[in-house]
Amino acid sequence: MDSDKLYAARLFATRARPYLASALFALHPIESRLVPTMGVDRYWRCYVNPAFVDATPLEELAAVWVHEVSHLLRDHHGRGDRVAAAEGLDGPGERLRMNIAADCEINDDAFGDGLPAPEGAVYPHRLALTPGQLMEEYLPQFRLGPHTQDHAWLDCGSGADGLARPWDLGPAGAHGLTPQERDAVRFRVAQAIRGAPGSAPAGWQRWADEAFHPPQPWRRLLGAAVRTAAASAGAGDDYTYGRPARRSAALPGVVLPSLRRRPPRVCVVIDTSGSVSDAELGSAILEVAAIGRAVGGRRDLVTVLPCDAAAPLAFTLCRAEGIALVGGGGTDLRAGFERALRQSPRPDVVVVLTDGQTPWPERAPRCRTVIGLFARPSQWDEDDPDYVPDSPPEWAKVVTIG
Structure with a gap:
């Protein structure tokens, strides 16, 4: 293999x-005549066919280096495995489809600006x-x-779709990176992109932002927080004499009530x-519907309370689309908490959906509290440069939305 040409292309x-230098030099090239x-x-590990190196111009070979390392930086193998498990996809055909989809994601950023696109490169508009x-x-x-038959030759390896290839050395082979080393390479690349704003395309900028602050599955987190609060001891618990407690047998002549579990009330x-x-606000409406499902679909037990600086009205949930979200003034959610806790019967769980720019109650309410916090950049007050918004209270479970 012409190693000098290969390394010159790198x-x-x-x-x-x-900004990709750390990743490019972390790849270890291995000669293999099995890889196309x-x-x-x-x-x-990067498997290279010597005939391909000889036949490819230096600039195009450099573009292929960038293309292959982009698959690894964006974790296409791990994402491909997760998609395959979730959708029940299996076999070389489905993995080829993943490879094509992964190429559509990265090729706009991989080629151009000094790196020519190799012949037959996959672009979204071609599909x-x-x-x-x-x-x-x-x-x-x-x-x-028929529209993808020109890409049947495509094979960027298991790093692009997660399916092991005959030429792979596997986890026990030489020159592989550990999971910690791979994460370190991604972090260094993200640092290089964020340290020089404007040096990388928008797609890489978004990737670097997520590498530093990975997005949370906030819908699942919020639903789990609501379900946990609703299932906690004391939430939805009540006593009834309709079924005497089993302990009554130990106390002749005394009838003890039993503890009954009822669906929790949520405000x-x-x-x-x-x-x-x-x-x-539209996202909040969607969350209200999801909260209704999280507590078992009993919409009559879910109350919605719009609040800015006051909370005059409370709506029982019938249809989420029909809730009138009145307001538009200042913010003081203490009024919302006070109004929620005055309801009869008292709610077992209070869920607050807010941007966080509000004062909070000094003491924890006598019920479980979950706060869904709309994502915000750093905030300030034009009249007070030292302004810092109040943080959510420690006694509440906080989930960032979005």
Whole structure:
């Protein structure tokens, strides 16, 4: 294999994409005549066919270096495994589809700006797809057929779709990176992108932001928090004499009530102040419907309370779309808590959906509390440069929404 040409192409790729330098030099090239062109595995080995190196111009070879390392940085092998497990996808055909979808995700950023696209490179528009989406979004939009037959040769290795190849050395092979080393490489690349704003395309900028602050599955977290609060001791518990307690047998002549479990009552306080956008209010409506499902579908036990600086009305949940979210003034959710706790019967769980720009009650209410916090950048007050918004209280379970 012409190693000098291969390494020169990597150096060319580093000059064209300096923010990827740590990742490019972390790849260990291995000669293999089994791989059609170049391919990677999840352990950051790069398998290279010598005939492909000889036949490919230096600039295109540099572009392939960038393309292959992009698969690894974006964890396409791990994401492919998760999609396959969730959707029941199996076999080389489905993995080829994942490889094509992964290429659609990265090729707009991998090629161009000094790196020519190799012949036959996959682009979303060639499959009548919208650019700028992720692999998981592309997958449901196309199937293998006549329009993809030109890509049947495509094989970027197990690092692109998670399916092991005959040429893979596997976890016990030489020159592989440990999970900690792989994470360190990703972190260094993200640091390089964030340290030089504007040096990388928007897709890489978004990736770097998520590498530092990975998005939480907030819908599942919020639903789990509500279910946990509703199932906690004291939430939905009541005593009844309709079925005497078993302990009554030990006390002749005394009838003891038994503890009965009833569905919990939930009050959802929605921040409708002027600082909350229409999109966030729409998201709050969706969360109200999800909360109704989280407590077993008993909508009659879910109350919605719009609140800005006051909380005049409380609505029993019939249809989430029919809730009138009145407000638009200042914010003081203490009024919302006070109004929620005055309800009869008292709620077992209070869920607050807010942007957090509000004072909070000094003491914890006598019920479980979950706060869904709309994501916000750093906030300030134009009249007070030292202003810091009140943090959510420690006695509440806090989940960031969005």
